[in-house]
Amino acid sequence: xxxxxxxxxxxxxxxxxxxxxxxxxxxxxxxxxxxxxxxxxxxxxxxxxxxxxxxxxxxxxxxxxxxxxxxxxxxxxxxxxxxxxxxxxxxxxxxxxxxxxxxxxxxxxxxxxxxxxxxxxxxxxxxxxxxxxxxxxxxxxxxxxxxxxxxxxxxxxxxxxxxxxxxxxxxxxxxxxxxxxxxxxxxxxxxxxxxxxxxxxxxxxxxxxxxxxxxxxxxxxxxxxxxxxxxxxxxxxxxxxxxxxxxxxxxxxxxxxxxxxxxxxxxxxxxxxxxxxxxxxxxxxxxxxxxxxxxxxxxxxxxxxxxxx
Numbered sequence: 077x078x079x080x081x082x083x084x085x086x087x088x089x090x091x092x093x094x095x096x097x098x099x100x101x102x103x104x105x106x107x108x109x110x111x112x113x114x115x116x117x118x119x120x121x122x123x124x125x126x127x128x129x130x131x132x133x134x135x136x137x138x139x140x141x142x143x144x145x146x147x148x149x150x151x152x153x154x155x156x157x158x159x160x161x162x163x164x165x166x167x168x169x170x171x172x173x174x175x176x177x178x179x180x181x182x183x184x185x186x187x188x189x190x191x192x193x194x195x196x197x198x199x200x201x202x203x204x205x206x207x208x209x210x211x212x213x214x215x216x217x218x219x220x221x222x223x224x225x226x227x228x229x230x231x232x233x234x235x236x237x238x239x240x241x242x243x244x245x246x247x248x249x250x251x252x253x254x255x256x257x258x259x260x261x262x263x264x265x266x267x268x269x270x271x272x273x274x275x276x277x278x279x280x281x282x283x284x285x286x287x288x289x290x291x292x293x294x295x296x297x298x299x300x301x302x303x304x305x306x307x308x309x310x311x312x313x314x315x316x317x318x319x320x321x322x323x324x325x326x327x328x329x330x331x332x333x334x335x336x337x338x339x340x341x342x343x344x345x346x347x348x349x350x351x352x353x354x355x356x357x358x359x360x361x362x363x364x365x366x367x368x369x370x371x372x373x374x375x376x377x378x379x380x381x382x383x384x385x
Contacts, residue, residue, distance in 0.1 A: 079123055079124075081123050082120065082123055082124075084153075085116060086116060086117075086119060086120040086123070087120075087149050087152075087153055088106065088153070089102065089106065089113055089116040089117055089120070090117065090120055090128060090142075090145065090146075090149060091146070091149060091150060091153060091219065092105050092106055093113070093117060093129060093136065094138055094142065094146050094219070095219065097134070097135040097136055097137065098135045098136065099113050099114055099117070099136065100113075117129065124141070124145075126139070126141040127139050127141065127142075128141055128142035128145060129142055143236075146218060146219065147218055147237055147357075147359055148359055150218060150219030150220040150221070151219075151220035151357060151359050151360045152220070153220065154219070154220030154221065154360075155220070155360075172201075172202045172203070172204060173201070173202070173203045173204070173223050173224070173365055173366060173369055174204045174206070174221065174222045174223045174224075175203055175204070175205050175206070175222065175223065175224050175225070175226060175369075176205075176206050176207075176208070176213030176214075176216060176217060176222045176224065176225035176226070176227075177205050177206070177207050177213075177225075177226055177227060178207075178209075178210060178213065178225070178226065178227025178228060178229065178282075179207070179227070179277075179283075179306045179307075179308055179325060179328060180227045180228040180246055180283075180325040180327060180328070180350075180352055181226050181227050181228075181327065181352060182207065182308055182328065183308065183327050183328045183329075183330070183331070184327050184330065184380065185226070185243075185327065185352070185373065185376055185377060185380065186205070186226060186373075188376050189369070189372045189373045189376045190203050190205075192372050192375070192376065193368065193369050193372040196368075196372070201365065203369075206222065207306070208306070209278065209280070209281045209306065210225075210227065210229050210281065210282050211280065211281075213225045213227075214229070214235060214238060214355065217238060217355060217356070217357050218237075218238065218357060220357065220360060223356075223360075223362075223363070223366050224354060224355070224356055224366060224369070224370065225354075225355040225356075226352075226353075226354055226355075226373065227352060227353075228246060228282060228283070228325070228350040228351065228352045229282060229351075229353070229355055235355060237358075238355050238356065238357055238358070239355065239356050239357075239358045240351075240353055240354070240355050241353045241354045241355075241356075241370075242351045242352075242353045243351075243352050243353045243354065243373065243374065243377040244351075244352055244377050244380065244381050245348050245349040245350065245351055245352070246325055246326050246327055246349045246350060246352050247325075247326045247344075247345070247346055247347075247348070247349035247350075248283060248286050248287070248323055248324065248325060248326070248345045248346055248349065248350075249323075249324060249326050249329070249340050249341075249344070249345060250269075250321055250322070250323060250324075250340065250341040250343060250345055251315065251321075251322050251324050251329050251332075251333070251338045251339065251340050251341065252315065252319070252320070252321055252322070252338065252339060252341060253315055253316050253317075253318075253319075253337075253338060253339075254336060254337065254338065254339055256319060256339070257272075257319065258272070258321070258341055259339050259341070261341075261342065262342040263342055263343070264341050264342045264343040265343075266294035266295075266296055266343060267294075267296070269296065269321055269343075270296060270297065270298075270299055271299070272299065272301075272319050272320060272321050273299060273301035273302065273303065273318060273319065273320040273321070274298055274299060274301070274302050274303070274320065274321050274322075274323065275302075275303045275305070275311045275314060275315060275320050275321070275322040275323065275324075276298070276302055276303070276304050276323055277304070277305075277306060277323065278304045278305065278306065279304070281306070282350070283323070283325070283350075286345065286346055286350065287323050287345070290345050290346070303320065308328050311324065312329075312332065312338075315338065316337065316338070321341070322338075323345065326349070352377075354370055354373060356370075
């Protein structure tokens with residue numbers, strides 16, 4: 077049974093501090109003073125008999141107890157908000173899914189799955205898609221702010237207590253514009269890459285870990301001219317207009333490769349590739365809409381795999 081001394085304000089304050097990693101920013105978000113925020117968190121910690129946060133050089137961080145509470149408090153508050161909103165919802169025929177998408181699935185898997193799912197739905201169905209790095213998306217999933225995260229995540233330490241379902245493997249590949257000086261080098265010697273700009277995933281992302289491993293294997297130092305981004309349109313345009321070497325998810329550039337606008341270099345960055353799949357929060361009860369959408373994703377992934385063989 078929930079301790080009667082724990083109030084909604086305690087949990088709201090806890091979630092805001094966990095989200096912003098700052099008492100000051102959390103206080104601003106809830107329109108209370110910073111001393112008031114500190115007092116509320118202290119009350120919650122005294123009720124629970126454990127510390128929820130610890131101070132670091134970059135603000136505050138969750139303790140293990142704080143992580144455990146976050147896993148359950150976020151979905152619980154979200155469920156309560158949805159229940160209250162449902163009471164006043166006028167458009168009762170509209171269902172919404174909140175999906176986090178990594179760049180590995182933005183070009184083919186996710187658009188096709190959304191198209192099929194909305195076509196098959198008997199009622200109006202909306203999908204809200206949030207993009208970003210895995211750490212950001214998985215933290216939102218853990219707090220109950222997303223229903224699902226789709227992408228390449230199996231090596232992300234942030235998964236921890238979330239559930240991951242494998243769909244297929246996808247490689248990171250090195251691509252350049254047609255006519256690039258390296259395009260005809262076969263085999264391509266790794267040190268030749270150092271003379272050209274690189275387009276890379278940002279640091280602290282799952283994809284960047286693979287790039288760093290590749291550099292270690294080949295004793296490479298990335299050049300000073302780098303573009304770090306997860307934006308596929310920006311990467312694509314920059315690569316087409318320059319001599320840059322783009323470290324790209326194969327799915328993201330498949331159409332450009334097939335149409336002859338980009339070409340893959342002969343040096344493999346990885347052989348099998350990483351596992352692309354679905355990540356869900358097991359502490360949240362899945363809706364029928366979410367289960368249907370996940371099944372659609374599985375079918376689209378199977379069709380993509382069959383087409384590739």
